[in-house]
Amino acid sequence: xxxxxxxxxxxxxxxxxxKSLKCEQHLGHNAMYWYKQSAKKPLELMFVYNFKEQTENxxxxxxxxxxxxxxxxxxxxLHTLQPEDSALYLCASSPIPGDEQFFxxxxxxxxx
Amino acid sequence: AQSVTQLDSQVPVFEEAPVExxxxxxxxxxxxxxxxxQYPNQGLQLLLKYLSGSTLVKGINGFEAEFNKxxxxxxxxxxxxxxxxxxxxxxxxxxxxxxIFGAGTRLFVKA
Numbered sequence: 246x247x248x249x250x251x252x253x254x255x256x257x258x259x260x261x262x263x264k265s266l267k268c269e270q271h272l273g274h275n276a277m278y279w280y281k282q283s284a285k286k287p288l289e290l291m292f293v294y295n296f297k298e299q300t301e302n303x304x305x306x307x308x309x310x311x312x313x314x315x316x317x318x319x320x321x322x323l324h325t326l327q328p329e330d331s332a333l334y335l336c337a338s339s340p341i342p343g344d345e346q347f348f349x350x351x352x353x354x355x356x357x
Numbered sequence: 358a359q360s361v362t363q364l365d366s367q368v369p370v371f372e373e374a375p376v377e378x379x380x381x382x383x384x385x386x387x388x389x390x391x392x393x394x395q396y397p398n399q400g401l402q403l404l405l406k407y408l409s410g411s412t413l414v415k416g417i418n419g420f421e422a423e424f425n426k427x428x429x430x431x432x433x434x435x436x437x438x439x440x441x442x443x444x445x446x447x448x449x450x451x452x453x454x455x456x457i458f459g460a461g462t463r464l465f466v467k468a
Contacts, residue, residue, distance in 0.1 A: 249400070287460040288401075288447065301455075334398050342454035345391065348400030 248272065251336050251349035259357050260326060266352045268319040268336030276342045279311060279320040280335040282351070288335075294319060295342050326356045359384040359450045363459035371467050372440055378433040378462045380448030388452040390431040392422055395445045395461075404446070407431065418442070436465050 249270045258264050270277065279291040293301035294313040308330075310322040319336055333353050337346040364379040382388065389408050393401040405416025412424040422433045431448060443466045448459040 288458040290456075292468075295454075337400070343389065343451040344455055345403050345406055346393075346401075346456065348393075348402065350398070355398050 249336060249338055249347050251334075251352050253352060254350065255353045255355075257355045258326065263322070264318070265323065266321040266334055266336075266354075267324065268321075268349055270317055270319075270336075270338040270347070270349075272338060272347060274338035274340050274347070275316055276339045276344075277316070278317065278337040278339075279321055280337065282333040282335055282338035283331075284295075291311040291321075293342060299345060300342065308325065323354075324326070326354075328356050330354065331356045359386075359388065359449050359455065359457045361448055361457050361459040363446075363448050363462050365462050366460065367463045367465065368438060369465045369467060370438055373437050375436050376434065376438050376442075376464065378446050378448075378464065380433065380459060382429050382431065382448070382450040384429075384450060384452045386452040388450045390422075391425060391449040391451070391456075392420070392431075392433050393458075394418075394451060397444075403434070409428045410445065423438065439465070440466050440468060442466050444449045444452050 252267045277294045281289040291305045292311045297313050312320040333351045335351045336349040339346045360383045362381045370376045392404040392407045395401045405414045407414045407424045415421045420435050445461045
């Protein structure tokens with residue numbers, strides 16, 4: 246596969262569940278990002294990783310926990326989410342932070 | 358710190374008409390500027406970018422944008438739109454390794 250892939254594409258979970266979103270990039274990039282996209286709201290940057298190190302946490306609640314085991318993989322672990330966390334979660338990568346970003350197709354998350 | 362303002366949340370236009378999507382930014386450092394497009398149920402993809410050099414930048418699908426430093430603008434234009442251009446368009450500014458996205462402009466092309 247090429248580009249940025251995200252799994253699953255759709256996820257429905259209850260407020261007490263624990264789930265994880267996965268992102269993988271095959272572009273040799275060093276920076277990876279998680280964004281939240283809600284209806285009628287601007288794209289919200291959640292986390293930035295550069296060379297596997299977290300360089301930005303945009304005041305994200307602790308029920309969202311990122312993990313970057315290597316430069317190609319990025320996870321977002323979810324637990325005890327709220328209905329207002331329902332959104333499209335987008336992963337992106339770039340050669341370095343501030344450069345052109347390549348986006349995955351997103352995971353559509355619904356919290357019941 | 359940077360900020361981006363997309364002046365129109367929605368732009369309806371008839372097919373084959375010209376369109377301009379407006380973007381203004383502010384930054385205390387030199388910036389890179391981007392336009393991305395998002396089609397339904399997809400992630401964002403790059404339309405064009407300005408890094409340096411010529412202020413008129415050409416992108417994919419017949420789009421172009423002009424960097425105007427004095428007006429801190431980076432408006433996106435297309436001389437003749439198609440139904441398939443219906444999508445959400447995002448302006449973004451990057452400076453000091455941080456990228457800020459605008460709120461998006463929904464372009465709706467009518468037959």
